[in-house]
Amino acid sequence: MKNKVSLKDIAQKVGVSTATVSYVLSKGENSGVSEKVAERVRQVAKELNYQPNQIAKSLKMGKTFSIGLIVADISNPFFAQIARIVEDEAKKKNYTVIFGSSDERAEKSWNLIKFLSNRQVDGFIIAPTEKSEDQIRYLKEEKIPFVLIDRHFPEIPSNFVETKNYESSYKAVKRLIDTGNKNIAMIAYDNSLHHMTERIRGYRDALKEAELERHEQVYKVSYDNIEADMKEAISLMFSKKSRPEAIFIATNSLAVSGLKYTEQLGYKVGKDIAVISFDQGEAFDFFYSPLTFIRQPLFKIAQKATEILIRQINSKKFINARISLEGELIIRKSCQIT
Amino acid sequence: MKNKVSLKDIAQKVGVSTATVSYVLSKGENSGVSEKVAERVRQVAKELNYQPNQIAKSLKMGKTFSIGLIVADISNPFFAQIARIVEDEAKKKNYTVIFGSSDERAEKSWNLIKFLSNRQVDGFIIAPTEKSEDQIRYLKEEKIPFVLIDRHFPEIPSNFVETKNYESSYKAVKRLIDTGNKNIAMIAYDNSLHHMTERIRGYRDALKEAELERHEQVYKVSYDNIEADMKEAISLMFSKKSRPEAIFIATNSLAVSGLKYTEQLGYKVGKDIAVISFDQGEAFDFFYSPLTFIRQPLFKIAQKATEILIRQINSKKFINARISLEGELIIRKSCQIT
Numbered sequence: 110m111k112n113k114v115s116l117k118d119i120a121q122k123v124g125v126s127t128a129t130v131s132y133v134l135s136k137g138e139n140s141g142v143s144e145k146v147a148e149r150v151r152q153v154a155k156e157l158n159y160q161p162n163q164i165a166k167s168l169k170m171g172k173t174f175s176i177g178l179i180v181a182d183i184s185n186p187f188f189a190q191i192a193r194i195v196e197d198e199a200k201k202k203n204y205t206v207i208f209g210s211s212d213e214r215a216e217k218s219w220n221l222i223k224f225l226s227n228r229q230v231d232g233f234i235i236a237p238t239e240k241s242e243d244q245i246r247y248l249k250e251e252k253i254p255f256v257l258i259d260r261h262f263p264e265i266p267s268n269f270v271e272t273k274n275y276e277s278s279y280k281a282v283k284r285l286i287d288t289g290n291k292n293i294a295m296i297a298y299d300n301s302l303h304h305m306t307e308r309i310r311g312y313r314d315a316l317k318e319a320e321l322e323r324h325e326q327v328y329k330v331s332y333d334n335i336e337a338d339m340k341e342a343i344s345l346m347f348s349k350k351s352r353p354e355a356i357f358i359a360t361n362s363l364a365v366s367g368l369k370y371t372e373q374l375g376y377k378v379g380k381d382i383a384v385i386s387f388d389q390g391e392a393f394d395f396f397y398s399p400l401t402f403i404r405q406p407l408f409k410i411a412q413k414a415t416e417i418l419i420r421q422i423n424s425k426k427f428i429n430a431r432i433s434l435e436g437e438l439i440i441r442k443s444c445q446i447t
Numbered sequence: 448m449k450n451k452v453s454l455k456d457i458a459q460k461v462g463v464s465t466a467t468v469s470y471v472l473s474k475g476e477n478s479g480v481s482e483k484v485a486e487r488v489r490q491v492a493k494e495l496n497y498q499p500n501q502i503a504k505s506l507k508m509g510k511t512f513s514i515g516l517i518v519a520d521i522s523n524p525f526f527a528q529i530a531r532i533v534e535d536e537a538k539k540k541n542y543t544v545i546f547g548s549s550d551e552r553a554e555k556s557w558n559l560i561k562f563l564s565n566r567q568v569d570g571f572i573i574a575p576t577e578k579s580e581d582q583i584r585y586l587k588e589e590k591i592p593f594v595l596i597d598r599h600f601p602e603i604p605s606n607f608v609e610t611k612n613y614e615s616s617y618k619a620v621k622r623l624i625d626t627g628n629k630n631i632a633m634i635a636y637d638n639s640l641h642h643m644t645e646r647i648r649g650y651r652d653a654l655k656e657a658e659l660e661r662h663e664q665v666y667k668v669s670y671d672n673i674e675a676d677m678k679e680a681i682s683l684m685f686s687k688k689s690r691p692e693a694i695f696i697a698t699n700s701l702a703v704s705g706l707k708y709t710e711q712l713g714y715k716v717g718k719d720i721a722v723i724s725f726d727q728g729e730a731f732d733f734f735y736s737p738l739t740f741i742r743q744p745l746f747k748i749a750q751k752a753t754e755i756l757i758r759q760i761n762s763k764k765f766i767n768a769r770i771s772l773e774g775e776l777i778i779r780k781s782c783q784i785t
Binding site: 228 | 543546562566
């Protein structure tokens with residue numbers, strides 16, 4: 110890269126002091142310097158393509174007006190939409206957002222946290238992966254502001270914004286029971302993250318309350334092997350003597366894959382089998398889709414998380430914000446009473 | 448943040464020189480220092496939670512093994528999937544990817560480029576916005592490696608990877624003509640970006656070749672006002688005396704919105720009106736969807752762009768790579784011969 114243009118270069122060309130140039134360029138309109146000089150400084154800065162040294166400037170201000178957002182998988186519409194909303198909200202307060210995906214791997218998440226904190230982002234919004242407890246502890250110890258979304262670790266007190274996972278699951282399964290289903294299966298990710306265990310707990314409790322525990326069956330799918338595991342789960346489910354009348358699916362990515370195999374086996378969702386999914390996808394919102402689902406309050410999750418983070422960045426004291434938001438059951442053909 | 452642990456801190460605690468500590472921590476196993484001392488240094492570094500100063504380290508190596516990816520909108524599945532593939536490909540070569548979205552605004556794109564280049568990313572993959580020509584010229588002048596995707600500026604020679612926009616559009620519209628449609632409308636974004644003008648040119652030429660120019664009608668929708676503009680375009684289209692038999696839609700986001708309004712007006716896609724869209728969405732790949740579309744070679748676009756960028760980063764000379772890839776017409780019910 111060629112040498113950067115300095116304040117001195119501009120000062121020499123305009124014939125004023127470096128201090129004047131600095132004053133004009135940092136204060137904008139209200140610099141106290143005559144408008145004619147200020148205009149000339151700005152013009153020369155533009156001609157020379159002057160780039161203020163952001164790192165130096167940031168260190169001086171102690172702030173970079175940037176947020177690191179670490180999601181599990183940016184190609185998942187749930188996270189892609191959250192990312193978009195965080196961006197829009199952050200922009201209103203002049204923050205730049207940079208993203209990375211952890212791909213549900215603690216190692217990748219740690220690399221991103223290190224990379225971005227070494228580059229002085231002011232704080233993080235993170236959907237933490239399994240086994241990333243140490244990373245969260247690290248952020249706390251280093252007093253780096255952060256807010257967790259979607260998941261959190263109950264044993265590590267920290268700010269988070271999530272959907273009411275237990276309650277939403279319970280509500281979905283209760284709907285399946287109320288519409289006449291008894292034999293209800295669940296498909297979930299095979300991990301120990303809090304949001305997932307809460308969704309399973311909601312399913313179990315809804316069955317228990319209706320005295321349907323005998324039908325409890327949770328099929329676990331590995332994040333690294335969705336297609337194969339799902340195919341196996343669906344085949345197994347439909348080959349059982351007492352095949353389920355309904356399926357509750359724990360996430361949108363599992364639902365997309367699960368519905369595909371259900372269809373492939375020749376079963377019609379909403380007719381041969383009732384289905385409710387946690388999470389919406391663009392797919393489910395589309396015109397022919399019959400899927401009933403729990404709508405997570407995406408906008409509120411992202412908006413609250415951004416607001417809390419920026420408040421935390423600007424505050425000297427630790428802010429205590431643990432927010433659980435209502436999920437809404439959107440009823441479509443897949444589990445109507447017919 | 449608390450003070451960083453330095454090499455000196457570790458050296459003092461172990462009782463060796465700073466040089467020895469640096470040697471052990473930078474060379475790993477083959478440090479030439481006795482294994483016993485090396486082990487002790489690593490242990491103390493871990494105890495003290497030593498974080499090597501990435502920026503200093505990077506400056507020394509002249510590389511940060513990081514890529515900045517700037518897309519138009521991360522919540523658009525086209526870009527979200529590209530982002531995911533770039534990540535996977537970059538990871539194979541030990542590069543970290545950080546993303547930002549420009550939201551189709553040149554100003555936001557420029558902020559991201561400045562922010563990330565000030566933080567020493569090694570190069571960029573960019574889907575450039577309208578009026579960002581100067582940014583591309585800047586990157587060229589500064590010799591910052593970059594590859595454009597999806598769009599490029601023909602007047603500024605640079606590396607790019609794109610879909611064959613003209614040919615793909617032509618193919619789609621020809622399919623509509625071959626299946627008996629004469630009055631074919633197009634819905635496109637109201638912008639001057641090369642990929643968009645090429646898609647429109649493909650539509651026009653297909654009509655011209657079939658001597659159907661008299662039916663040429665391109666409805667333009669603004670990116671900032673999709674819902675309202677689309678509603679107007681669709682209403683206008685269906686209220687015409689000679690209403691179109693078919694619509695060719697220029698992108699997936701326009702298709703999602705366009706199909707919604709078509710349905711709302713009570714017209715069934717594939718029955719009352721033939722539709723082909725450029726781009727797929729998760730939505731279109733879903734089980735009930737009847738939409739015929741041009742499948743862009745997402746994987747190849749992302750993979751090629753990453754490969755070229757990393758080659759460029761590692762090369763002293765400028766690499767010349769301008770790649771246009773075939774789009775595939777995926778035929779579904781929306782434009783079958785019935």
